[in-house]
Amino acid sequence: MWDDDDEEDDDLELPDDDDDETIPCPYCRKPVYEDAEQCPTCGKYLSREDTPWRRPVWLVGGVILCLLIVFWWTLG
Numbered sequence: 001m002w003d004d005d006d007e008e009d010d011d012l013e014l015p016d017d018d019d020d021e022t023i024p025c026p027y028c029r030k031p032v033y034e035d036a037e038q039c040p041t042c043g044k045y046l047s048r049e050d051t052p053w054r055r056p057v058w059l060v061g062g063v064i065l066c067l068l069i070v071f072w073w074t075l076g
Helices: 057-075
Strands: 022-024 031-033
Touching: none
Parallel strands: none
Antiparallel strands: 022 031
16 A cells, blocks of 8 residues: 655655854844844844934934924024
8 A cells, every 4th residue: 555665755855954044143142044134032133234223312302402492482
């Protein structure tokens, strides 16, 4: 019935290890895929190019403060 020398099993391809290259995360040292933008363990971005740009809080606060001063000056 079942033949142990079945050649169909030999035709199955094993996954290629070259596609699954990992590098250590620079922050937590856990393995991360080379093409990943963010570490799945610690959540930090792996390079500056991948990090989304955010305005510093002090800059936003300073602009709002300046606008309030100008608004107060025009009303006074």
